[in-house]
Amino acid sequence: MLKDITIGQFFPGNSVVHRLDSRVKIIITIAFIVMLFLPNSFYGLGIGMVFVLGAFLLSRIPFKMMLKSLKPLIPILLFTGILNLFFISTGDVLFEWKLIKITTGGATTAAFMIIRIIGLIIGSSLLTYTTSPIALTDAIERLLSPLKKIKLPVHELAMMMTIALRFIPTLIEETDKIMSAQKARGADLETGSLIQRAKALVPILIPLFVSSFRRAEDLALAMECRCYHGGEGRTRLKQLKTAPRDYIALFVTAGFIALTVLADKML
């Protein structure tokens, strides 16, 4: 059951979006987030959505996957929507009943927030769908490397991320095993109040922690045996290289940002 979790899932492919340099993809994603939060009109927001949906089509990731990534966030979407709808009272009153009052201002803000969150999720999942975890951490390391000057341990952070990603499936498998083992000894994980169920998790978490520490020790040893001595003088199997298509992508993104701002001002 735990195996269904899809954190940072990657779908190998050969589309234009897949082949873009991972650094460029991160920059574009950040630019896209700016694009979502810049405009105050639906026209500007619409242009941002056209941009991300266009990118999604280019990536040839099944449309189904986009819906799947949105599904767990429906409660959050509803919550933000309802909160904005009822608690913002600017503009004309559309509907009033006892304490509940819906105004045009509330309705537009609610719609804005929902579209923004949807855009945000599609954009960020597109990044992880089309970029392998290694390429992603590599890109983060490279993009943050100027911060080494202020003594930020950039290489160590990237290495930690890689290892965390590597061990997610291993630890999920382990959790499954421990849960089965505890159930076989009569542990009750499904019934009882919230507090009782939280308490029932203790006998699962403790063995998991103990074994994680053991794994960490083994891994550290294995890494040392393979000459790991920090980021200094390290080379990479896959070099990050920018191609003309990366510059075109950046150019197109800049164009879209300009369009968003323009649309917002003019219309």
Next chain:
Amino acid sequence: MNSFLKAENLKFSYINNIEEPPVRTEVLKGVSLDIKKGEFVALLGHNGSGKSTLAKCFNAINIADEGKVYSCGFDASLEENLLPIRQRVGMVFQNPDNQIVATIVEEDVAFALENMGVEPSEIRRRVDEALKTVGMYEYKDHAPHKLSGGQKQRVAIAGILAMKPQVVLLDEPTAMLDPSGRAEVLKTIKMLKEEMGVTIVLITHYMEEAAQADRIVVIDSGNVVMDDVPKKVFAQVERMKELGLDVPQVTELVHHLRQQGVDLPCDIITEDECVKALYELLK
């Protein structure tokens, strides 16, 4: 320079600092051992005998308290020899899950080379070569956690081979594998020795695996107690039992038959030999 791994009166203790006062446990009590280029040595001993500790001394993970350790001619006690030794003496561990660093097979095999600062084009070449050697080339784009135990262990071996080591130390590489995974790994180990001339030190609890080595070294409570060819070591069935170790099943069978007065040679360690000897006897 014929001796590849050399220990001279090696002593090593673990210190437990949690207890007050700190507890010192002497694990190796003066081990002297000399392993030659191209040898396939099986290191035996029951749990806690110090065999893993000894292997880690050859890899400069453990530094000797007393005595000397030379790996491929480098003095293991000197800090500046650390990286040269680890490039030449690769080590494979028991749990394949805990020694794979990256999320993609080929990235993991490249890990050591990346650490050594090898050129990317050269890394590519050596990674492909190492994966082909262990027969995992088709899986180079796979995620390691989706492979079987034997396959994971072969990836781990490839990660070591990419460094082009002269010695490979294997610390119970087959202990967590099923029989088919065990056979896969053992086949790979033998191929390394025969085709690539790599010196192998194999720590194992499976006597059938040890029987395939050129030489067996038995360690008991921090001392080398036996050091000979497999036939001579396993011929001493009683002595092995005293040390808490087994002998291959066929050797045990022959031992019992001999005790019953059946006339068989005492140095039978493989099934084939046993079959032949019994056939000769019954003909």
